[in-house]
Amino acid sequence: MHPNALLDLCAELLRSVLKFDAPADGVVSAFFRKNKALGQRERHALAETTYAVLRQKPLLQSLAQSGSGPLERRLAILAWAGGDAGLKGALKPQEQEWLQQVRQVDLASLAPKLRHNMPEWLAEPLLARLGEEEFWALAASMNEGAPLDLRVNTLKAKREDVQAQLKAAGIDAQTMPYSPWGLRVQGKPALNKLEAFTSGALEVQDEGSQLLALALDAKRSEMVVDFCAGAGGKTLALGAAMRNTGRLYAFDVSGHRLESLKPRLARSGLSNVYPAQIAHERDDRIKRLSGKIDRVLVDAPCSGLGTLRRNPDLKWRQSPQAVAELQVKQRAILDSAARLLKPGGRLVYATCSLLEAENEEIARAFGEAHPDFVPLDAAAVLEKAHVTQAAGLCEQGFIRLWPHRHRVDGFFAAIWERKA
Numbered sequence: 001m002h003p004n005a006l007l008d009l010c011a012e013l014l015r016s017v018l019k020f021d022a023p024a025d026g027v028v029s030a031f032f033r034k035n036k037a038l039g040q041r042e043r044h045a046l047a048e049t050t051y052a053v054l055r056q057k058p059l060l061q062s063l064a065q066s067g068s069g070p071l072e073r074r075l076a077i078l079a080w081a082g083g084d085a086g087l088k089g090a091l092k093p094q095e096q097e098w099l100q101q102v103r104q105v106d107l108a109s110l111a112p113k114l115r116h117n118m119p120e121w122l123a124e125p126l127l128a129r130l131g132e133e134e135f136w137a138l139a140a141s142m143n144e145g146a147p148l149d150l151r152v153n154t155l156k157a158k159r160e161d162v163q164a165q166l167k168a169a170g171i172d173a174q175t176m177p178y179s180p181w182g183l184r185v186q187g188k189p190a191l192n193k194l195e196a197f198t199s200g201a202l203e204v205q206d207e208g209s210q211l212l213a214l215a216l217d218a219k220r221s222e223m224v225v226d227f228c229a230g231a232g233g234k235t236l237a238l239g240a241a242m243r244n245t246g247r248l249y250a251f252d253v254s255g256h257r258l259e260s261l262k263p264r265l266a267r268s269g270l271s272n273v274y275p276a277q278i279a280h281e282r283d284d285r286i287k288r289l290s291g292k293i294d295r296v297l298v299d300a301p302c303s304g305l306g307t308l309r310r311n312p313d314l315k316w317r318q319s320p321q322a323v324a325e326l327q328v329k330q331r332a333i334l335d336s337a338a339r340l341l342k343p344g345g346r347l348v349y350a351t352c353s354l355l356e357a358e359n360e361e362i363a364r365a366f367g368e369a370h371p372d373f374v375p376l377d378a379a380a381v382l383e384k385a386h387v388t389q390a391a392g393l394c395e396q397g398f399i400r401l402w403p404h405r406h407r408v409d410g411f412f413a414a415i416w417e418r419k420a
């Protein structure tokens with residue numbers, strides 16, 4: 001495709017994505033389905049440019065003000081990720097001149113909001129919690145892409161064997177710094193045709209999610225509930241940790257998400273998982289299992305703001321009102337899920353949010369209202385689960401993962417034991 005046509009197509013894609021009426025990854029995939037003739041490199045250029053615009057929207061919108069022509073084309077020019085040669089071939093002389101001028105701007109001299117590229121309602125609490133230096137490190141880390149994290153299904157294979165298989169396929173996979181199940185790959189190699197993947201020895205799962213499954217410490221023959229199982233990323237890790245014994249209920253209100261668990265379940269070799277759609281957190285099924293469960297994971301619906309490296313659109317699609325509504329849901333789900341536990345059972349509440357409002361605030365309120373739940377020290381729990389450098393992953397007794405500190409998505413988890 002001619003570079004100019006590709007640039008215009010990118011502007012068209014940006015126009016759709018920047019409406020923010022649907023998640024960016026879905027809009028990009030739908031756009032590619034509609035534009036079938038696009039080659040691999042062209043798709044890469046369009047997707048990376050779109051994500052670069054989402055990551056730095058305030059900065060790029062501000063810089064784009066001086067140019068002319070459609071705003072989305074200007075944004076695409078400023079963020080272009082398809083190489084300088086292609087861009088040169090696409091630009092009119094006037095645009096070339098403008099780009100030269102913009103590239104001279106001293107970015108360090110710009111207002112803070114154009115440098116951290118977050119809405120104020122998000123920047124404010126993060127700055128208050130982290131202080132200047134760490135806040136800016138976090139802002140920078142959110143503008144980096146995330147690597148591809150993998151979990152070895154220990155039911156089927158050993159980590160070092162899968163690592164060797166990947167190496168034989170030309171993929172350099174490093175063992176993860178914290179999770180004993182994890183391998184990390186740079187770039188985005190295609191995995192779905194590899195024997196390690198089709199045989200179920202390998203799943204895509206970020207390191208933080210693996211650590212949450214480790215924190216639940218589900219054991220052989222236990223009764224376990226994954227309350228918000230979704231497409232089952234954590235369910236699969238829990239089922240393998242239980243060595244395919246006992247009973248693992250995968251609940252979710254979304255039947256559609258639970259459907260996506262099925263092919264993954266088939267690959268994994270697990271037969272101890274029971275997916276079930278529930279109407280809401282007080283569903284009759286929950287009442288029937290009340291007091292019978294050994295371990296419950298609540299991977300609560302949340303703002304997702306810990307995953308901005310992968311989903312930068314979330315910072316523009318979320319709002320303080322949405323967070324307030326999520327808090328109501330999070331409290332209700334945690335309260336209801338807690339009823340499932342036997343005396344002596346373990347409860348883990350987790351989110352992939354960075355906000356105290358969805359994390360410590362929810363956990364503390366639950367602790368105050370439920371004196372029969374004793375908080376467990378997260379570092380001690382992770383150490384017992386053979387997680388290396390566990391203390392560095394925890395704050396105030398909770399798991400607290402940060403992209404700039406740990407090079408993973410942001411995650412939170414609180415752990416309790418119901419009094420015997």
Ligand SMILES: C[S@@+](CC[C@H](N)C(=O)[O-])C[C@H]1O[C@@H](n2cnc3c(N)ncnc32)[C@H](O)[C@@H]1O
Nearest residue numbers: 228229230232233234252253254281299300301
């Ligand atoms: C963070 S996602 C779960 C991700 C999943 N655990 C994984 O590892 O792939 C939160 C899930 O909570 C589900 N959910 C929302 N409200 C719920 C409720 N009242 N009861 C149970 N699940 C709920 C959503 O459908 C969504 O799938």
